[in-house]
Every structure is written in C-alpha cells, then in structure tokens.
Amino acid sequence: MLAARLSFSQGFPLSSYIRLALDAMGGDHGPKSVIPGAALALEARPDLRFTFFGDAKDIQPYLNEYPALMAASDVVHTDVAIASDDKPAAALRRGRQSSMRLAIDAAAEGRADCVVSAGNTGALMATAKLVFKCLQGIHRPAIASVLPSAKGRTVMLDLGANVQCDAENLVQFSILGACFARSVLKIERPTVGLLNIGSEDMKGHETLHEAAAVLQSAAFPGHFFGFVEGNDITAGTVDVVVTDGFTGNIALKTAEGVGRFITQVLKDELGASWLSKLGYALAAKAFKQAKKRFDHRVYNGGLFLGLNGICIKSHGSADAFAFSRAVLVAADMVTYGFNDLVAEQIEKLGIEPDFVSMPVPAVAEG
C-alpha cells in the first residue's frame, strides 16, 4: 500500500477525520468487497471514519474480521438495496430507504463528508443529483475517470452522464477536470483539451468551437491546449480530456475493448508453442509490470463532478483493492477541497448561477 499512500494521500492533515458514507450493498460483491476495501483504505489513511449503509447481518461478519476498521466504523441497517438493473426513475421512487439513498442523505445532511457506492451508475447519478443538486454555476454534473496514459494519468470527462452537451457544459466540465487535476492529482497548471476529430481550428461541431472560444480567453485553473484527437487520450497530450457523455463513453469502452483484444491475442500466441511459453515465463515480471500500468483498479472510481457533494462510483466488479482506491479518491477530494476550488474558479470565470433555469439533464443508466 506504500505506492497508494504516496500517490494519493501525501500530506493530508491528520488534525480531523474524513467521514465516509459507504453503500455496503452496491456492486457485484456487496460487503464482501466494500468492507475489506474500507479496511485497506484505513491502513493507508488512518484519519478515515466510516458509516456502512446496508443489511447489518451481511455486513457484520466481514467487519468482525477487521478490528481496526470496526473501531473506526458505524453501521446503519436497512433491508432495501438498489438492484444493478433498477431504472433510475424506479430507484428514485422506491429507493428512499435504500443503502444507496441513505448514504447520500447522510452526506447531504452533513453527517458524512462524501459517499462511495459500487451500485448501479444511473440510479446513483440520479439520486446524487436529486439530493445534492449541482454546484453553483454548474448546469450538469459529469462522470470523470482517471485513465493511465503514456505520460502518467489523464482525467477524462464526461463519460456518460450527458448524452448531449452545449458549449457551456463543456466549459464547465473543463473547469471541473482542471480542478480535479490540480487539487487531487497535484498538477499545478493542468492542460485541458477538447476532444475533436482534428486539431485544426475549423474541424468538428460548432459546440466545440464555441467552448474553445470561451476557454481560450477565460480565467482558467490551468492551460487550454486546444483540440485533441482520440489517440491523444493515451498519449497523455493533455492532463484533462473534455468531451460530451456520448463520445466519452464510446471512447472509453473502445479503449477497454482494444486492451482486452490485445491481451487475448498475446495470450493465444504466447501459449501456442513451448518456446514462447518459456519466453513468457522468463519475461513474467515484465508482463506483470506492464499489466500494473494498465490496471484499471488503480484508477477505479467514476468521479461524479459538479455536484454540491462528493460522490464516487466504484466499478460494480471492484474487488477490495479497487474499492479501496475509490474510497481514497473520495477522501482526497474532501481533503484537498475539490468543491471549494471549483466554486472559486467558477466565480472567477464570471458564470452566473442559474438554478432557476437549470435544465433537467438526461441520465445515462446501468
């Protein structure tokens, strides 16, 4: 866990606790990943305190195995859990007593500093949006993720919360991404690029050009690089890649697919003869190191940015290690005052808060 501590949790103030509300029932594994994940996070950051929401009789057996965690935790029992295939609207209507909703309520009511859930993305986003509302000056929240790149890490958003985005949305996403890169990833002057189909000024949608025009002249917590292309995501050309939720989701899933395809072909070919099997065995450490650099678990955590609250969506299939990473990202967002930085930057940009005219955004589900 040393690497984790160094990369994410250096220099946090130990003077106060960070209180996390965890949905213990979300994801494929529920408490089986959530409790050991929280225990791992606590090892890395002893200043964390947890409240687990969910079925106490499912949670307790796992908690019993981690005395240190037990001493740092509360359990709030509920029988209700959102299923992975529940529609967001149904989750909102029928999920008022669900582990997910209660965890979000706890954060909204000041009993916790942030929420982490591995549950249903659509339900989590819809509930978080309803309960937290958007930050002043942010019209729609976005889903961001930290991806491995040739130069280190790239923040990308939106990954599916908003199928269609206007120029203002893209400008706000740029600020959200830059604030995350600056506060949590400690990149002092993050570079931001708008995803387009060419780096020339004349290409792509009108929306992109409008957003670029604003970003070029705006007071901005970083540097606006201009347009970037699909290959720039992994090249690490910029620290923050901004796009609409449709394009972002497709780019992310395409990248995952290519990774899986290459892995499979390498496996097939390396297993095809005894000589290559031997070669693979000798180079095992190199493959392990390479795998580590692509390990999505290290970057686990869909960041819901732009809400008046900190909410992290862990991958549904997250194991304990991956879940611990999501917990640590949430804790870092609190520690480093992510939302305060956003508020400050939005004010500098001179965007008027417009809650009254805030459109009801479409939510990606599943």
Added chain:
Amino acid sequence: MLAARLSFSQGFPLSSYIRLALDAMGGDHGPKSVIPGAALALEARPDLRFTFFGDAKDIQPYLNEYPALMAASDVVHTDVAIASDDKPAAALRRGRQSSMRLAIDAAAEGRADCVVSAGNTGALMATAKLVFKCLQGIHRPAIASVLPSAKGRTVMLDLGANVQCDAENLVQFSILGACFARSVLKIERPTVGLLNIGSEDMKGHETLHEAAAVLQSAAFPGHFFGFVEGNDITAGTVDVVVTDGFTGNIALKTAEGVGRFITQVLKDELGASWLSKLGYALAAKAFKQAKKRFDHRVYNGGLFLGLNGICIKSHGSADAFAFSRAVLVAADMVTYGFNDLVAEQIEKLGIEPDFVSMPVPAVAEG
C-alpha cells in the same frame, strides 16, 4: 502474398481486366510506395491494369524496375499534385490538373473502373463527391474501414466524412456496410450494429432510435443486431459497426492510441532486464504473429462508400505492401459489383432518390 490472394481475391473472373486509376503522387512516399504497391497487387491479381497519374519523370524510374507492371500500365503525366495540407476547397479550385483529380476524372469518364489515392483525405473526398456524385438513394458518402477484431474483421463507418448524421444517413451507412461485408468480405448475412452508449433500447440519441426503428423492419442485406457499445468493435460482436463520422473518427483514433500505448509499455518493460529480453527473444515468433493480427496495413484502405464510383483512400504513410492492399480492395469492389449490390438494396428498401434536395455535406479534412 498467398494469404492476400486467398482472403481477398478468390474466384475473380479472369475474362476481363480491372482498370485502376492510381494517383501516383499521393501520400508520404508518392511513387516510391505506389509503383511497388501496384506491382505487388499485380502479382496477386494478374487481371489488373493500371494508369498512373503524376509526374512521369518521378514515376518512370520506379516503373522501370517492374517489367511486368510496366507491360500492364500507362502513365498520364501531370506536374500538379495536391499537397497533404491543402484545404479541400483549394484542392477543388486549383487542382483540376492534379494527379488526384485526373485519376478520378478517368474513372468518372469510364476510362478506369476505380481510383486509389494515398493523398489528402479531405481533398480526395471533396473531389470524389464532386465528380462521382452520390449513388441514387444515398444522401452522403461515408468513409469505412476494415478493422481487426477478435472474431476476424469488422467493417466500421463513418470514420469522419460526416460530422453530423441524421437517421436516414445511418440507415444508408448500414446498407453500404452490409453490402461491402457481403460482396467483398463474403459474409453472406452480415450483422449490423449501431454504436451507442448502451445496448438497451432507451439509451442514446433520438437519431439512433429512429435509425434502429427503420433497420428493424427494413428489407436489409443482413441482420440488424441492434445497439452495440465501444468494446463491441474489437470484440467482433457484429460484422458492421455504424456510427456518425465524429464518433467513428474518435473511436478509431482512440483504438489506435491504445494499441500504440500498450506496444510502448510492453517494449519498455520487456527491455528492462536481461531476463525479460531473453524471454522476448524466445517468444519472438508469438509477438510477430500477434503483430500480424493487428497489422493495420493488411486492412489499409479507407473505403469511400456511397459514391457513384469506386474510390479508395490509402493511408498516407502506406508502404508498398499496404498500398497493394488498398489496390486489391478497390479491385474486389469492382469484381464483386459492390455498387450494383448497393443500388439493388436501396431499391428494396424503398428509399426515394432525392438528388434535388440533397444537402451539401460537411467534409472532414486532413
């Protein structure tokens, strides 16, 4: 070349020649790739006949090295060539005597059956569209490519010709892709998927739902699978992936970027110790085989589908082998009557030709 012959050129009729108009000056290497590429293609298909358009004094020295090719070729001299950074509008205005334009004119006027150029994509598409016009019932041409997938090959379109697409465009692209898979790739009943951010019916843009509704009930040269996601492109879930040119271009470039990133990391890690270097050496054949499966040269050729003429855009950096693949794809499209099949299927679909109201499409450049 046996593999090439088997996969692309089986069973072609030797009774007549296929006449190709080649832009000898396009791409990074000009005649240096084009002439040896044509020679390779001629080895695979002795029924090909070539006309090279370009600077005779640049072409002739290369041609002299291939007597068989020389015997099967003409050269049409011109001093003018489109530069890789020429804007499409400028290429149209000032490029009437360019090697690219003359090659297209030759095909349009019946002196050749198809055109291949490695030149500037935007200029080639704009010129081909102006000269060939669209096929009856097709509102806009699309750029397609054949990509490697876990199950073999996937045709994907549009890759950048049309930044925005309506439902009719997507339906027509589906037909173009299916006709290509059927006629050239010999997939009898190709499956077609619309790229979306979820496979459920309720997700994504309205345009996608409209297109899906038509495809579900249309007489169709294949089977409409429904929505697919980014990871389905390389998984080979469907034979044909259809999307707008903005999303398609970003997905393609993202995939290329991930491939490059993984290759670089593997290289770094495998070179990091003598043991892994040894392992790599022993498994060299496996890596070579794997690389072959991803070799974009085998799939070289941006297919301009939907034009009243056959036009293939070779990658600008194509070497002789890659250029030969583009030539063979063009020849196959002629041999297997791709455009006739499209016309037949469009008629079955009952789409009215509407040249009068045909919008002037935006062209991606570069």
